[in-house]
Amino acid sequence: MPHNILYLIxxxxxxxxxxxxxxxxxxxxxxxxxxxxxxYRGIFNWCVVMLVLSNARLFLENLLKYGVLVDPVQxxxxxxxNPYSWPAACLVIVSNVFILVALYTxxxxxxxxxxxxxxxxxxxxxxxxxxxxxxxxxxxxxxxxPGKMCFMGVIILSLHMHSLQQRQIPVRFYYKLWFxxxxxxxxxxxxxxxxVCYPGNLTIRDMYYFVFAPxxxxxxxxxxxxxxxxxxxxxxxxxxxREDEYWMIPIIQSSMKPLEVPNHLIWLIxxxxxxxxxxxxxAELLCFGDRQFYKDxxxxxxVTYFWQNWNIPVHKWCLRHFYKPMLRRGFSKIVSQSAVFxxxxxFHEYLVSVPxxxxxxxxxxxxxxxxxxAWFVGRFLRGDYGNAAVWMSLIIGQPIAVLMxxxxxxxxxxxxxxx
Amino acid sequence: MPHNILYLIxxxxxxxxxxxxxxxxxxxxxxxxxxxxxxYRGIFNWCVVMLVLSNARLFLENLLKYGVLVDPVQxxxxxxxNPYSWPAACLVIVSNVFILVALYTxxxxxxxxxxxxxxxxxxxxxxxxxxxxxxxxxxxxxxxxPGKMCFMGVIILSLHMHSLQQRQIPVRFYYKLWFxxxxxxxxxxxxxxxxVCYPGNLTIRDMYYFVFAPxxxxxxxxxxxxxxxxxxxxxxxxxxxREDEYWMIPIIQSSMKPLEVPNHLIWLIxxxxxxxxxxxxxAELLCFGDRQFYKDxxxxxxVTYFWQNWNIPVHKWCLRHFYKPMLRRGFSKIVSQSAVFxxxxxFHEYLVSVPxxxxxxxxxxxxxxxxxxAWFVGRFLRGDYGNAAVWMSLIIGQPIAVLMxxxxxxxxxxxxxxx
Numbered sequence: 001m002p003h004n005i006l007y008l009i010x011x012x013x014x015x016x017x018x019x020x021x022x023x024x025x026x027x028x029x030x031x032x033x034x035x036x037x038x039x040y041r042g043i044f045n046w047c048v049v050m051l052v053l054s055n056a057r058l059f060l061e062n063l064l065k066y067g068v069l070v071d072p073v074q075x076x077x078x079x080x081x082n083p084y085s086w087p088a089a090c091l092v093i094v095s096n097v098f099i100l101v102a103l104y105t106x107x108x109x110x111x112x113x114x115x116x117x118x119x120x121x122x123x124x125x126x127x128x129x130x131x132x133x134x135x136x137x138x139x140x141x142x143x144x145x146p147g148k149m150c151f152m153g154v155i156i157l158s159l160h161m162h163s164l165q166q167r168q169i170p171v172r173f174y175y176k177l178w179f180x181x182x183x184x185x186x187x188x189x190x191x192x193x194x195x196v197c198y199p200g201n202l203t204i205r206d207m208y209y210f211v212f213a214p215x216x217x218x219x220x221x222x223x224x225x226x227x228x229x230x231x232x233x234x235x236x237x238x239x240x241x242r243e244d245e246y247w248m249i250p251i252i253q254s255s256m257k258p259l260e261v262p263n264h265l266i267w268l269i270x271x272x273x274x275x276x277x278x279x280x281x282x283a284e285l286l287c288f289g290d291r292q293f294y295k296d297x298x299x300x301x302x303v304t305y306f307w308q309n310w311n312i313p314v315h316k317w318c319l320r321h322f323y324k325p326m327l328r329r330g331f332s333k334i335v336s337q338s339a340v341f342x343x344x345x346x347f348h349e350y351l352v353s354v355p356x357x358x359x360x361x362x363x364x365x366x367x368x369x370x371x372x373x374a375w376f377v378g379r380f381l382r383g384d385y386g387n388a389a390v391w392m393s394l395i396i397g398q399p400i401a402v403l404m405x406x407x408x409x410x411x412x413x414x415x416x417x418x419x
Numbered sequence: 420m421p422h423n424i425l426y427l428i429x430x431x432x433x434x435x436x437x438x439x440x441x442x443x444x445x446x447x448x449x450x451x452x453x454x455x456x457x458x459y460r461g462i463f464n465w466c467v468v469m470l471v472l473s474n475a476r477l478f479l480e481n482l483l484k485y486g487v488l489v490d491p492v493q494x495x496x497x498x499x500x501n502p503y504s505w506p507a508a509c510l511v512i513v514s515n516v517f518i519l520v521a522l523y524t525x526x527x528x529x530x531x532x533x534x535x536x537x538x539x540x541x542x543x544x545x546x547x548x549x550x551x552x553x554x555x556x557x558x559x560x561x562x563x564x565p566g567k568m569c570f571m572g573v574i575i576l577s578l579h580m581h582s583l584q585q586r587q588i589p590v591r592f593y594y595k596l597w598f599x600x601x602x603x604x605x606x607x608x609x610x611x612x613x614x615v616c617y618p619g620n621l622t623i624r625d626m627y628y629f630v631f632a633p634x635x636x637x638x639x640x641x642x643x644x645x646x647x648x649x650x651x652x653x654x655x656x657x658x659x660x661r662e663d664e665y666w667m668i669p670i671i672q673s674s675m676k677p678l679e680v681p682n683h684l685i686w687l688i689x690x691x692x693x694x695x696x697x698x699x700x701x702a703e704l705l706c707f708g709d710r711q712f713y714k715d716x717x718x719x720x721x722v723t724y725f726w727q728n729w730n731i732p733v734h735k736w737c738l739r740h741f742y743k744p745m746l747r748r749g750f751s752k753i754v755s756q757s758a759v760f761x762x763x764x765x766f767h768e769y770l771v772s773v774p775x776x777x778x779x780x781x782x783x784x785x786x787x788x789x790x791x792x793a794w795f796v797g798r799f800l801r802g803d804y805g806n807a808a809v810w811m812s813l814i815i816g817q818p819i820a821v822l823m824x825x826x827x828x829x830x831x832x833x834x835x836x837x838x
Binding site: 022023024025026027028029030031032037038039040041042043044045046047048049050053215217219221222223224225272276279280289290291292293294295296297298299300316320384387388391392395 | 441442443444445446447448449450451456457458459460461462463464465466467468469472634636638640641642643644691695698699708709710711712713714715716717718719735739803806807810811814
């Protein structure tokens, strides 16, 4: 009996005695995919530190070898001497005409001076000229060699203008049908949060705000941030300038030998520079509230997820002005999706072929190849393997497409000289 | 009045009309630290893909240049011919003696044949010989050149034995004091989950299980996994062999020129190879349930966090058998922490100095320098900046310590030849 009582006491006390407290418990390692652990912010920081350190080493080596290479005077003179920075300047001036024509058309439509058909025709002509005029000039005048950036600007502006026109149609429709209160065009709602009503948005100020805002989807009232945070602005500016100095200039200078710099790394740095630093800088300057310029495409486990998340402004445009209207007109999902890829492929080809004056369809085919690739990855690979496949297609796919153009460009322009 | 009603209807309907639904909302970019977003599993996968691809390129280049370099016969012959693989084999045989002596001592103690003092002396002598005997042999016999791994094995074994001895003291105390039910030494609890009671754990089988288990903290009953998952085992084996073939052998072969391979990368791969692949492989084979061999040290924002999380088995040992006992004896936190670093510094120095036969205290000083570094980082840097500082100390600190030894080794052994 006393033995049993002792046993009971011991059993009850066991968990509270330090020598029986276990320091092990059943659990998985964090790096095992079954652990479900995902926080790798430190690995991202590691990549940044490695980049900065290798940069610093390169910078020091160059400094010791050649002295100061990248001085501000040289940067300015690069843009002044550069033969293809002037067509870009001309294009910037010309593009104002397109913006003003679009604004004029919308104003006339709002007053009822233009009929819907006339307005539509004005917009169509405006868009067509916007897209074909620079291409025509480049193809007709062989001495002009504008960069890829010019055409990217043209395409982005045309997306802006199309979104504006599409967006005004239902707004105008409801405005005229329901006799919206016009009154003062700027209402004060929710204590100081300025809201613009329909015809009040058709001002030069609102128009240029939309053009410079880091989005291509038009809205009457964008979400706004309260004020410009100077520290945030300066950090983004520092990142932009640093990446510019260290990466963009060497890339521009060595643009004739693109295989010497790893293409994939350039793309990653370009992504960070453009989608994080530059867009956040612009947004902060304009008090533009929506900073979702990309989602977590680095985790994408399917090709589709990657294309839906790496470039959110263009993805939103495609969704709102192309994919959803197609669905509404009764097309199936798969047809609409293929059509989006087709449009994207067309613009990618436009972006590469026109500046190079060389129509090879490699960019077009690379984009269209995403469709079977997406099917394959989505069908056969999952989780980390899917993610690895997406990375592989990025790491290997892009350089191959670039290599194709470099090869063809070389054959076209230098073969005779060699022979 | 009808105007007012219309206005009311319009206002109520607004949120439901598609043209007023906004596609923008105020939010931060994911890469901004203010977004609080942390999921970068994809970046980790990117690192793995980049490693595999660069490996594959190196492998292909070597294959094209030299043909098949790494064949199984060569791997085996490397270990057979290698002059310092034999002392290691001898040490493995000798170490069984230490294990059996510890077991014998504990058995005598459990039976009461040894008094506590005699048992303590036996353990102390056993530990002392374990740590000094290999070092003495290496320093006395100049022709023997055992690798660093030998001494790492010796240190790990001594941690095991110390933990065993420490753990048995309270267990034995309560066993004798409270007359624990001895009965059958293996109880069946919770339907088949075999639990071992005190004297029943002192078997050769349990002893060797503890020695091979991926932990250095002794417990009577470790958490066990239900069964060996073959796919998991094979995946870890594949990782181990792959990393071995691609990385370890080139490193061993080029061990005399350690500056040609980036030291930091080797450390990272070693970490993955040892703490993830090898330990998980062993644990799976032994049905050892606790797979927490490391925590998320890659996110560490202070130096202290890094040291507490990168090597969990040793950290647990330090905590249980060194830090907490010191706290219990009335030492302050800062003194105990410094003492742990001091012990760690001693073993790091032992690990490097004895095989090189060269006492320079660089490893000791590198470890002790962590204390002021930890203070500095903890005091002045936070968040991503703290994380970047930890990475910098890893990326720059390790190669400097290695460089010191290489320099001194070179001066000591090759200077006369050069002069």
